[in-house]
Amino acid sequence: MPAPADVSRAFWNIQRQTRKNTQKTPKHQNTITTFSIATPVASPMASSKKKRKPSSSLLSRRQTAAAAVSKPLPSKLSRKLIRSHHTAQKRLSQAIQQNDSTAITTLTTQLTTSGGLAAYQRASVSGQSSQRGGDSSRILTDWFTSLGIPKPKDAASSSSSNSPLSAFRLLEIGCLSPANAIHSYFPAPRRTLLDLNSLHPEILKQDFMSFPVPASAESGYDIISCSLVLNYVPTPAGRGDMLKHISRFMEQGLARRELRLQKPRATNKLHKEELKPVSSDDDWDEWFPALFFVLPAPCVTNSRYLTGDKLEEIMASMGYEEVRKKVSPKLVYYLYRYHGNGTGGKFKKVELLPGGKRNNFAIVVE
Known part of the structure; x- marks a missing residue:
């Protein structure tokens, strides 16, 4: 069985590759995004009217696209994305520990197609927005x-x-x-x-x-x-x-x-006397x-x-x-x-509360 450090390292390498893959966007998608704002065709009746001067189209359209990306996700969707990401992440770490290459490939693909870490972060940002008290x-x-x-x-x-x-x-x-x-x-x-x-x-x-x-x-x-x-x-x-x-x-x-x-107390330069120390409050x-x-x-x-x-x-x-x-x-x-006065004990993964509906979250200190 791989050492815990090796498992963590392998997991984060996969996560980084997932994030790298999700950041690659085909050129045709950029083209669609850039020209997503259609320009209305003027009718002959309106030919005498003063035409509106077009704005800096590339800048304005990029800003529109950015605004769409930054728009908060619905709360239910945010929670669903976060839960599914954590579930896939947990299963992936188990697959790495078991050297299950088929499961690793499947779960890595699942994380990639769902947006990977970037999608998880967007859901997290939506969840912690001030409008939702997060x-x-x-x-x-x-x-x-x-x-x-x-x-x-x-x-x-x-x-x-x-x-x-x-x-x-x-x-x-x-x-x-x-x-x-x-x-x-x-x-x-x-x-x-x-x-x-x-x-x-x-x-x-x-x-x-x-x-x-x-x-x-x-x-x-x-x-x-x-x-x-x-x-x-x-x-x-x-x-x-x-x-x-x-x-x-x-x-x-x-x-x-x-x-x-250890810094010296401030002194009153006029009277050359030591000022009162800061109160306990x-x-x-x-x-x-x-x-x-x-x-x-x-x-x-x-x-x-x-x-x-x-x-x-x-x-x-x-x-x-x-x-x-x-x-x-x-x-x-x-x-x-x-305070630093700890005993430095070790803690293993020991079942404390049995039950079929409980989760497996644990902290092991070696």
Whole structure:
């Protein structure tokens, strides 16, 4: 049987090839799209009327095509696409583990013809649109408020001086849009946004598992957002590896916290006296480094192999403390503080809740 790392690597190679194939569009399709807006034929009676000056046809038609592509999908269709993509992905990972070449070919073709990762992302973007209340980071900003961290003075400003967290840095894994609610707290360049298939120039096209920990704490991160990403990893062992890789960044986050706490207090230059230290109400370092973590609710509420208690045990073993939690019918949200004093235990795939209608989502830590 292939090693978990080999399975994950093979899976992502297939996904990349799928994405590459879906991006190839025949020339005749471009022609149809370019001339999809018909020009009406003027009648003899209207010949005396002033003709309307045509606009820059190529630009306007491209904009029309782009608008059609970016139009949100119906919610039922979005959910159907997401579910079918996850099902095909799960079966593909099983086929790779079993070296079933026929199933691999069939499922790869299925993913390609259905639009692959690009279609999945479009459905995900539609699902997280503000009109549907799907931006999960709004939960995080609400939690910031409950922890005493005020909202930025000017959410629309790109200046980090407007944010109460101006000295903090964000790393977002699986980012679909640079306009999420949390980004107002971390304007560029105080954030790094990653995704396997970037949908925006600011989002780096990057596999997080090959994204290196920065060489110095100054370039590190204080909070990591991992929303609806872990469930996309095809194997239980691969999910455990992702959590361990996140923890490497968290270790550097601890070093950043120490650097902030060691900075000398400000002084009043006029009277040459030390200013009062920041009050505990304004001391937000105690909540960092932090991990904002989101999973589909059934991964925790209806799995044979993972429960809320088991997830808490896994996270505690890695050095995390739960600060906030919210369970909705569709999603479960967590905010963890990383203290680094974990036991470093191992967790196997063990059945906890038997039942025919439960799913097989699991996290294995080796």
